[in-house]
Amino acid sequence: METTKTTVPIPDKKNIFTKQTFPVTGMTCAACAISVESIIKATEGVKDASVNYANQSAWIEYSDAVTIEEIQNRTRSIGYDLIVNEEDPFQAQQDQQQKHYEALKKRTVLAILLSIPITIIGMFFMDMPYGNYIMMTLATPVVFYFGRSFFANAYKQAKHGKANMDTLVALSTGIAYLFSVFNTFFPAFWHERGLHAHVYFEAAAVIVAFISIGKLLEEKAKSNTSSAIKKLMGLQPKTVTVITDGKEAEVPIASVVIGDIIVVKPGDKIPVDGEVTHGISFVDESMISGEPIPVEKSKGTKVYAGTINQKGSFQFKAEKVGGDTILAHIIKMVQEAQGSKPPVQKLVDKIAGIFVPVVIGIAILTFIAWMVFGTENALTHALLTSVSVLVIACPCALGLATPTAIMVGIGKGAENNILIKDAESLELGHKVNAIILDKTGTITEGKPVVTDLVWKADPKETTLFKQVLYSIELQSEHPLAEAVTEILKRENTASVVLDRFESITGKGVKATYSGKSYFIGNPKLMTQHQIEVDATLAEQASQWQKEAKTVVFFADDRTTLAAIAIADKVKATSKEAIRALHDRGIEVYMLTGDNAQTAQAVAQEVGLTHFKAEVMPSDKASFVKELQAQGKVVAMVGDGINDSHALAQADVSIAMGKGSDIAMDVAKMTLITSDLNMIPKALTLSSKTITTIKQNLFWAFIYNLIGIPVAAGLLYPYNGFLLDPMIAGAAMALSSVSVVGNSLRLKMIRFR
Incomplete structure (x- = not known):
């Protein structure tokens, strides 16, 4: 029997590429980044690489034909290092940076203290007895101990035929010092030639001190580069409560697998993405959606890692864990955008x-x-x-x-x-010709408030009804209830003791007081219980809905007693600020995760013609890229974690001061007052x-x-x-x- 031999082509490993970002240590100037980038790119198997001196990182695209350890060894050969094989490489880098900063701070202070007397002697008392020897004694530790990093780095560069700023500092200070030492011990060499034997110890010492101050300021700025990523990672809890064999057990988050049933208690952070299997609660998803109103969660609804549970408890089944969660994708996107x-x-x-x-x-x-x-x-x-x-x-x-x-x-x-974090935003701010504004918390206040409360009840009974309404909303876990209680509290409304309280999922609440039933909820709740909606209130509610307000009715078991409009108010200064930006010839866009009706209403109120509704965090970043592809210099203004990717992608990123810590960390500018009028001022400052x-x-x-x-x-x-x-x-x-x-x-x- 003849055997047929089939040749199966083996994939070329050199065509399979991995792109990763690694922290880099040992870089002291922009020329160092050039050296590291060139040595990595020259490594066989590396397709492309980019080294960012500002955030001390390198993204490398390499094939399976080379290991990251080989790339690391090549980097080490010129005096630098990549942090690999660490559980948390960016934390390891931060620890190293902190140690380096503290050591540099100490050296800089001592260099300054020793340079002061050297300068005084060299400039004013150069002919004092033993002056040269005193200056040499003081300058020696400044140049060769406190300034030793300049010589060490210059040597590392020289070994590979390269030079950087450290090279120039080492040469100028070293030659000035050695020249001065020669003149101190052998002044006759110059005297015999009719010249004075000048010394330049003060020049050598002061150069080291000045450059060290600059390095210290630079290290201080760089020490915060990883804080945004660190805080994003902090949104995920370290441990979770999992139900195993009918019992609750606390386990590390790393051990959670798809299919696990996880218990979430009041105030807990959601650890992974999943679907609710039991229980009801409200979850604050503002860090993902940007919307201020917590979302009701019941059986069958989705929950996302990093969001925060409110008062209720529930169980959910894990569907996406580790690097597959939405939060993990946001972290990765921010890392890549910051690394450019x-x-x-x-x-x-x-x-x-x-x-x-x-x-x-x-x-x-x-x-x-x-x-x-x-x-x-x-x-x-x-x-x-x-x-x-x-x-x-x-x-x-x-x-x-x-x-x-x-x-x-x-x-x-x-x-x-106006808080400004780095030179990039100052360099590009004045070139901005397109600005993207998030809606919630940026154009609007970011907090639901009662805008209108209309009563149709008998005026004699209104006081009692207000007390009942206030008491019901005090017991309600719904986020809109807080807005209602807030306005009634300002009117010094008293509370009463309810006979019964019942939450009706997705529609509202029902309560009993003095044997009479009361309802608070949406129109569906009124219809379900055959409650007559007053024609005037119905007309008013319709108008409010056109204005993108949320409508809640308060009723007894027969008819509606009041209608309440709740909205996220537009800031008083938003319209004025947007007009000022238009006057500068800047195109202004509004992006929001909210519905189209609300987005249109807000846009019309503030004078915007360009807006997009129902956008996800990745959509915002994609829109930034679209504008950049058109040649525009784009500024992104936001306040939530959902804006962090777009903020990192934008040419100029501006966070509102009352927004999330993550947005403020990623953004290159932060407006402390959350007043949009600060944006034109920031551009002028730029x-x-x-x-x-x-x-x-x-x-x-x-x-x-x-x-x-x-x-x-x-x-x-x-x-x-x-x-x-x-x-x-x-x-x-x-x-x-x-x-x-x-x-x-x-x-x-x-x-x-």
Whole structure:
């Protein structure tokens, strides 16, 4: 019998790709991110990678032909590391960042304390006995202990033929220090040539102190990058109550599997997605839907991880666990959006990648040129000019140009109830030409309130009926009941003791007082119990429904006694703010998870023509992408967890101060007052701040374009002028002062 051999094609593993995000440790500047990104991309089996210096993370798309451990080893070879195989890698990164920040803070403070006396001696008492030796003693720990990270990082880069800002700092401070040590011990070398043996210990120490301050401020800002993800994860409880063999048992959430019956008690967070099997309650789903009114849950309805149960208890069957829940998807989407590289970082990458090697090259060429073309004292001039180039080109002004403007801008914003988290929002804010507003809690107050209460009962009996209504609503677990009790409480309504109270699922409540039955609920409840609805109240209710208000009737066993309208009120300032945005030529859109009728009513009230109703969290983010694909710079304004993905996706993200912690953590701006009028002010602040940053960068570069050639001795052939490294150090300090001074002008902004 002949056997037929069939060849089955084996899938090429190199075509199966995995995309993951990993924390990166050890990066100290934007050039470091370039180095890490290039080494990862050069690893065989890696399709693509992007390293984000701002949030210290890297997303890597790699095939099964390479393991993440191999990529990690490649990263370690140039002095950095990826955090992998950790139960919570981002928490591990946060712990490392905190330790690094505390160590850096200590080193910076000590460097400043030692630099102060060095500077005083070097600038005012340079001829004091043993002054050079005192300065050398104080400068040594500043340069080589408190500033050791600059030398260590420069060495790691040099091993792989790379350079970054640390390289420039290490070269300038190291050469200035060694040059000063030589002049301290061998001053005669210069005296014999008719020159003074200057020392530059103060320049070396102050450079380390200044750069360390900048690093400290940067680390402080970066230390909060993972807090949003951490809080999102905190929405899921650590343990859950599961029914096993008819008994309740508390188990870790990780052990929950599909099909488990889970018990949820009052105040509990829903641990996973599922379907209610027993019991009735109301669940606050505002973090998912954005709507303020808790949703009634009974047998057959769905519940979602991260939402919060109210007063009732129920049981549900787990249907989606682990990474499949809606909450887990939101976390993943926020992580990916936050991990994308912002425009400002790309600019910094380019500057860092070019500036450092160019300056080093100029210093080397300067030394060679003087050695070749110099005549008398060629070595002396070569040393002085090359040190001057490195000192005057030290990136203090360049390093301070952006952060000082941002710091002042952030302070100015805080004075005006605008909290700004980073440079990206300031860079892009003034370019915004499309703004998306969430409805609930952003355009509206975010809290249901009674807008109208009309009585048709006999005025003599109204007082008693109010007491009955108040007493019934006090016992009701329905979220709208709180709005009713709130308005009656303000009227000092007294309560009475009810004979009986009964909740009618999905329709309302029934109660008995003094042998008489009373009902509170929707029109369906009235119809079910054959209660006559007063014609005037029915007409009024119809009008309220057109205004997107929820209508509740209060009745006895024969007829309706009152009609109540409940709504989420539009903020008093929303219409004015939207008009101001339109006047700026900005397109304004409203997105909401609410129904189309409500959305249309709110849009008309505030003067909006662009709106979308019944949108899910992922739909909001997709809409942001749609606008971005059209070339628009998009700002997203929201207040709920359901907005977090869209906030992370938007070019500029703004959270309302009374919203969820997650929204405020993801957003790059937070409006403390929840007043939409702050948005035009925030855009004005962005415009003024970015103008200041551009001015600072301009002057920092002009300073280098002029200062570096002069330091290299360009004027020497014409007028014999040679820039002393001491003057170069002073010029470097002056450039930093000018940048800071220009940034401080932001304090004088007057908002329109």
